[in-house]
Amino acid sequence: MLSLADITVIAPHFKRRLSGVTSTVIQLIPQQRQMGRGIVTLGPGLPAGLPKMHWRQLPGLWRRPSGAPVRVWHARRNNEMLFGILLRDVLRMPLKLLFTSAAQRHHTGYTRWLISRMDAVVATSARSGSFLKVPHTVIRHGIDTTLFQPAAGPSDTIAATGLPGRHLVGCFGRVRHQKGTDLFVRAMIELLPRHPDWTAVISGRVTAEHQGFADGLKADIAAAGLYSRIVFLGEVDDIKPWYRRLSLYVAPSRNEGFGLTPLEAMASGTPVVASDAGAYAEMIVEDETGKVVPAGNYERLRDAIGDCMDNPERTANWGKTSRTHVLSSFGLEREASALEAIYDGLLAKG
Structure with missing residues (x-):
């Protein structure tokens, strides 16, 4: 069992299902x-390889770590903030509480109260920070550019998929109204008949709650006679090769927290058309790595996608720029280094 003596940061994860927060962690x-931080997770839903503490080790948090007067409890959800408050204020454990906020909406009174009890707050974008009523630091998420890399061989082409055409356009993420999957499908139904070299793929989980929504999209595709060119992949075990196979990625969300998929696409050398939900507008350089359109505006989304499909050579050049942009501005080490400064400040206060 992992000793807590050298652990100075605990990152709780109180959700079993995959989410953007899960991917970040x-x-x-x-x-x-790798940078030398003694950090562990606590909770379900994470790969076995991540360093974890067990629930039975919680009493060990009354003992201070080696070389530091406190530990940092780094929460990313309301229930994780509440649990941290319980540990610090009720059980009197030596903890400093840090919250990372990605939400781009006005917080409820309950959430504002939780946030007010934090020792430090991080916002994942300037836009999410604009909804906070407390001092905060903006630290944008990064991406592991060793995991997400450009196409390197035959397996990274549309030919490897057995799908028709010369170009793939994709939309990945949970299939639901919030994610704008219907906007993507509608655009494909309108655009693909004019672009016979293109095929569309959709990947992501369909929960029972949204099965009717997904079934409706498939019915629309069938009615348009495009069932072989707008393909639902379902959940795939490894999405990384699919990013590499794309000529264009589309992120049409109506609402988003931060949203990592455009970064994953750009790191893979794939340009992006995205709404301005989440932090998308802060990631994409207009007409250099892709295009940004107003969230929920179907016509602007369709026209931006169509423009990229009309100009595949230019779009391919944007893909090369995309990789360079992510390397310079969104490397994972930048996010980790910025968080290190926050951790060090909290640990020094004791």
């Missing part, structure tokens, strides 16, 4: 460990 913690 999975990528970030190994980078933080």
Whole structure:
């Protein structure tokens, strides 16, 4: 069992299902460990390889770590903030509480109260920070550019998929109204008949709650006679090769927290058309790595996608620029280093 003596940061993860927060934790913690930070997770839903503490070790948090007067409890959800408050204020454990906020909406009174009890707050974008009523630091998420890399061989082409055409356009993420999957499908139904070299793929989980929504999209595709050119992949075990196979990625969300998929696409050498939900507008350089359109505006989304499909050579050049842009501005080590400064400040206060 992992000793807590050298652990100075605990990153709770109180959700079993995959989410954007899960993806962040999975990528970030190994980078933080590599930088020498004693950090562990606590909770379900994470790969076995991540360093974890067990629930039975919680009493060990009354003992201070070696070389530091406190530990940092780094929460990313309301229930994780509440649990941290319980540990610090009720059980009197030596903890400093840090919250990372990605939400781009006005917080409820309950959430504002939780945030007010934090010792430090991080916003994942300037836009999410604009909804906070407390001092905060903006630290944008990064991406592991060793995991997401450009196409390198035959397996990274549309030919390897057995799908028709010369170009793939994709939309990945949970299939639901919030994610704008219907906007993507509608655009494909309108655009693909004019672009016979293109095929569309959709990947992501369909929950029982949204099965009717997904079934409706498939019915629309069938009615348009495009069932072989707008393909639902379902959940795939490894999405990385699919990013590499794309000529264009589309992120049409109506609402988003931060949203990592455009970064994953650009790191893979794929340009992006995205709404301005989440932090998308802060990631994409207009007409250099892709295009940004107003969230929920179907006509602007369709026209931006169509423009990229009309100009495949220019779009391919944007893909090369995209990789360079992510390397310079969104490397995972940048996020980890910025968090290190926050951790060090909290640990020094004791």
